[in-house]
Amino acid sequence: MSITITSHQLGRLIARTADHIGDDLTPALHGIRLDADTEYLYAVATDRFTIAAARYRHHKPDSENTAPAAPFARTIPATALPALREWIRTMPGHDPVTVTPADDRIRFAAPTGELAITIDPDAEFADWRGLLRGVTEQTPNGEPVFPALGTRLQARWKSADGVVRVRATGDHQPVLVVGEDFLGAQMPTRTRRDGFSTDTDTLATLDDVRTAWQDALSAGPAITPQTALPAPPQLRDEASKSISEVAEDLLKQVQHSTQHLFAVDNSEAMAAHATAGVTAWAAYRYLDALHTADPHLAAAVVAETAEQLDDGAIGEWAWDAAAAAGHDPQQWQDELQESPARKQAAA
Template sequence: MPVTITAHQLGRLIDRTISNMDGEFTAVLHGIRLEADAEWLYAVASDRYTVAAARYRHDGLEGEPFARTLPAGAVRALQEWTSAQPGHSPVTVTAEGGRVRVTAAHSDLGIAVDPSADFFDWRGVLRGVIEQTSVPGNVFPVLNTRLLERFGAAGPLVRVRATADQNAVLIAGQDFLGALMPVRVRGMDSDGLGTLDQTQAAWQDTLSTGGTATMPDNIPARQHRPRHEITKDLAETAGDLLKQTLRSTHDALASTTSDEAFAAYATASVTAWRAYRYLDALHTADPRLAATIVAETAEELDSGEISEFAWEAARKAGHDPAAWSQELEDRLANALTSAPGQPAQEAAVNTSEAGSTT
């Protein structure tokens, strides 16, 4: 009953749910539940106060669906194992009897499990949280901030829905669904904060001196990042590359000044598009590695030493950057001996070609 997924995806399933495991004194919840159906591989964990379910669409399931609970100790080992694999590397997860085996190209890990171990109906619990309706009135739930921290790895952005004082709070993100039970504290209403009206009354003296506003006019708007600073944000980097592609393509088609300008715009457009496609593929295979590379590249660009970095990278890759440099100088020298009106154009075109090649 093997299922195939990338090492990054399996690692993220563990990362997003490991904080929600219960302690050793609740054996049935002291671990992470792995379940596979015809479309998804799920990881589910709960400590009775929180529920976290993450999923990734797998690359194929052979045989019947399976469900096994990985013991907490093995979960830590699996987390370390996946982090040691290339993020894009295919990983096969097989559950047979009392053993779950994860296999990569050059490594595998076997985990002993109890195939008869019960697990709660997490689908029914989360369905109940989604389907609960808002209760009339202005009561709102009391949440334990320490339990909120357990959803820190759910994703950079999540949606939250609270329906009533004693109802679980729904937490939803991309391929992630969670629930957080409210705290039932005896005498909580005695602090005067049991309802929205009570909270408003408690703060009325402080807040009544100001008018209702979304943002005071005297607070400066967010400043744009200086043009000379390179973003370390992956999404912003991808957007910059697409913007550069579109602008350079437009400028190339609209250029009527010279062949040099057309060649420069065309080279910038092609280079930006290639960079975007490579970044998008890397993000699909291993988002964590993509974010790391974007941040490291931003620091390299800010250092102003990319020529030295490129020279060293070319040398380590087995190329001869000195020969490239000499070839470019020879082309420029030949351009100077060309017919009048041709040197600048030929030099620019050859420079563009040399740049696109390297």
């Protein structure tokens, strides 16, 4: 009945759903539901106004090495989540965590220690599968769709994914929110402000909006944002913080290096092109894998790396990283300095 997940992915499941937890007035929803089937571990939370479900594949159907785990579902109380998140933060992200439901507890075991959280094994939770299936199967009724969404609730989706897709099928139907291994929904809000019946909704349709803003917007023709807004100057001496730009630059470097590999007339230049091409290709593959596994982490790493590159002290960063990993950067430095001396002696 146990499943294994990395500590980073477990923390990410919690982070993507924690903002949707119901309050303590509804005990059944006051926590995160860990729901495992034979292939995925899901984290689910809802307060009835929004619902969020994130998943992690813990077992591939075609895996021949391990048998699929038995399904289980347990609710982690909201009061226990701070301790669980702090426990996760104390370990490396690649550490495996085994999740095991046992009677009135759910146990989390890692190489560095264990954590047991008291739960109610009989606690019921909303039928989240049925709810989200209903939202995905909604169809438009043929009328213009212009739902009102509460901005306070919209802020909850900031941890869902770097980019999400949304689908609205009616003014009074839940809005579907989709990300990578993420599914959610948000209920439209009432349009009477502050609950006063005298506050009528004057912006219920797109025609109402056009009428309200007609004087301001009729001064000129309609144009697109791409042509209306100036782009910031791109300083090429600054490292990019965009994942797509970094990936493009890495692929360009691979192409450049491989094309010039045999166009040079000395072995040192050929070796330099080969090293640059191999390194750029490896970096691209690693970045692609990281972005697939965790887009948020990939974006953070690219941004942090850009700052380090702009700082100009990557040699010092590399020295500190090597020492922290248990290597001997001083020995590397000595070997590097000895190499030219040996060449001169041989000549």
